[in-house]
Amino acid sequence: MIAAHAAERPDGAALIQDERQVSYRELDALMDGVAAALQRDGVKPGASIAICAMTSIEYAALFVGALRAGVAVAPIAPSSTPDSIVGMVDDSGAPLFFVDAEVAETLAGVKDQIKAKIVALDGGAHGQAFADWLAPAGVKPAPVAIDPKMPFNIIYSSGTTGAPKGIVQSHGMRFGHIARAQAMGYGPQAVSLLSTPLYSNTTLVAFFPTLGLGGTVVLMKKFDAAKYLEIAQRRRVTHTMLVPVQYSRLMARPDFDSFDLSSFVMKFCTSAPFSAALKADVLKRWPGGLVEYFGMTEGGGTCMLVAHAYPDKLHTVGQPAPGHDIRIIDEDGRELPRGGVGEIVGHSELTMNGYHNRPDQTSAAIWISPDGKRFVRTGDVGRFDADGFLELMDRKKDMIISGGFNIYPSDIEAIVRQHPDVADVAVVGAPSAEWGETPVAFIVSRGAAAEDIRAFANARLGKTQRIAEAILIDELPRSHIGKILKRELRDQYVAGRPG
Template identity: 70%
Template sequence: MSVEEILSRDFATLPEVIAEQAGERPDQLALVDAKRQLTFGQLDALMDRIAAALQRDGVKNGDVAAACATTSVEYAATFLGILRAGAAVAPLAPSSTPESLVMMLTDSGAKVFFLDKGVSDALAGVADQITAKRVSLDGSDAGVPFETWLAAEGAKPAPVTVAPEQPFNIIYSSGTTGTPKGIVQPHSMRWGQIRRGVYPAGAVTMVSTPLYSNTTLVSFLPTVSNGGTAVLMPKFDAEQFLKLSQQYRVTHAMLVPVQYRRLMERPDFDSYDLSSFVMKFATSAPFAAELKADVLKRWPGGLIEYYGMTEGGGSCGLVAHEYPDKLHTVGKPLPGHDIRLIGEDGKEVPQGHVGEIVGRSGAMMVGYHNQPGKTSEAEWHSPDGLRFIRTGDVGRFDEDGFLTLMDRKKDMIISGGFNIYPSDLEAELAKHPAVLESAVVGVPSQKWGETPVAFVVLRKGKSATAEEIVAFVNGNVGKTQRLADLIVVDTLPRSHIGKILKRDLRDGYQGKALA
């Protein structure tokens, strides 16, 4: 069966199509990083060795293996090799606290844990709580060295049969000290993303966000499945991004808005040859209309913004180069995606009214791993019984069917493309002996798009400086969740029913845009 025939099927698996790509184009580059390159033939063989080694270590069809490391060719191949063994991947954020990483490893039930030295060093204090077999992707003493652990060259794994609703990956929604939610995405969801057709054979895609992020996977997976080349960056750097784009004649890229801003602000941006670009994508955070306009004006190729959730449901797409007068919106629902707006009473609101955004499509999570209650809270069912995913965002459709986001109902903060939950930071603040109550909001940041700021009321008879409290909290949370500022106030503004008015805090913040 040819690649074209596999991709035309209603369902197949990613490892199947990569095997066929290896047969049709064995010498085509599949993965590239600063240290190593793999062709499709080499990638397919390495996936076999990884899958065979996992099966040797007792990983069965339907089990889970976890990975937490800097992006590399080895990491990308391991992600794909885990899938070939029939297991689900739990990609974890290295910026998470050690306690959160242990919690996620335990919750996922991972039997094998792939990591690197940086993660191993961070986990030193809790290493005895990790029961999964450790494999070091960078050859360090973080675990069994990757090359030693691999099955012998030419090894083949036992074939597995994967069902469409079988877990493909478990992405954890929070890396703070709160309890993370494992979002279980099935193979059918990923197959639908692969078949969208926006990454053609021969595409060269820059991968500049981490492999544990859904933002990355919706770009990386279709690229390799469709016979393209993924150029992997271990860490985003604007100058390096531009140099690699020029060197490899990059055609596609998925970026978060803060990365676009950093690129466009470079004085030398226009000196790079970016004429190879066919399409650029954006997601994960609010994308300012003026920044979209600047990208369209100065960066060759089209620009598409996606709005959606890791949990799936419905997504919208703004084809910005075709609708320059709609840059303030996130576009229209994608084909096959049903987006509706509901009021506080759970009923759909009339056209033109503001409501919470709920969505339904073929790309939907199975649920939150081991948390049926949270899964139920995230769902809305239409009067005719159809299941939708609630976004927690509110918006309004205009007369042309374009969706404008109004605010985030859940007050979630998106910083540098990563989700920060204020309640987790507020829980940490509550542990400080001088803090009576607190509220955390997101404020504008030139560097991150948004960043968390805390407002704190002190206990009577207690004293502490803002700097002391910030140091206390930031020492106990992941790197991406750290507070940027803290204001000590006498009282927190509340509604007549006692709800803290976070919008008032956000609007009244005197720090304005933070660096």
């Protein structure tokens, strides 16, 4: 698709970051350089490469260039711990690992554990320079036939501690995202401003439709509300994908209404709970439509709230997308009638191939309906209202969503337990005006101070996992079968009576 755009509109802007601009002709040539280099290095179709870096034009070109060679991409979060990054690269099977200087510094202590060849995406001294690794200008890769089932990317569900699960998405699944986007105003005139990282599926569901349909992607290395608004106005942005905390920060700026955002056609949101009040404020003060997606990186079923069309349904996450079958099941796997509260499961053609190297966990993520359909279990609890709109009630799992990123309390708890004075611990997500949610640890201590334990854990956790507050407690509340009652802890914290 990108080659076709390069032929039709060679000087059209494909990628912009800061003041640098890459045309479709230039992007097409970069992709050829990447694909030919991969073939030269013996990376076969269906194999993978790994990338761990901040957003850049080189990152974007590398990602789509690998796809041209039929090679899947494993984008890894730089905020992950060094040991976790090593584990994800190893799990992906990547023979090549592309990093920038910041990540190289983070990995300095574990570099000898990385089996893959390291390429310096930013041209630093920590590996072969990306420009030198590329095939020479003009070298064309051998054509590769792409089967829809071939792996497109491996998105790791938790770039934290332990062994994150690699979600394998196919070319067919990603193409479905592009096909769906045509109804949202994407096309050659679209200008998408993306301020979330390229390793996040949140970003990719907007990145690929923009390029696939011939638009312009404007990349921000890091989100900054003032800079975002300035770019949006100057570049006449038409589309964007943001997580709720970003919408909150933008709408809270006193100068928000002074920016000309009249070019916007459609805004999107996903990844975390999006309050009805915030949606209403966006609709009132920000031109263009607003669509919220509820779904999983694993795929299955997606709900869409076309907020500008249903302003009375802002408390919901909308209706099943066309072709998506969303159902509610009870704890025994029985389907519930409309209005029943239970786990949300979804079926569609846009479903992962499975968890990489984890067939047992792939099977555990699937619910098979009486009519034989395979549904992906979301772990979220909800119900359908009388009009068929899905209301989220709670998260069955205890995952924390902070700034749009998934954080697993069990990963944090495992680190806290390494402190010799910790007898027990439970981590919950507490409300945060800045991040949406933030981790708070309730700790049964044998004598150490709460702040000492927090400092110990935070020194060993990834940036997004760090504990905001540690609270000492005599005993963790548990159910009659011994399960920690995290809801009680969360409620205590919110009520201002921790412990």
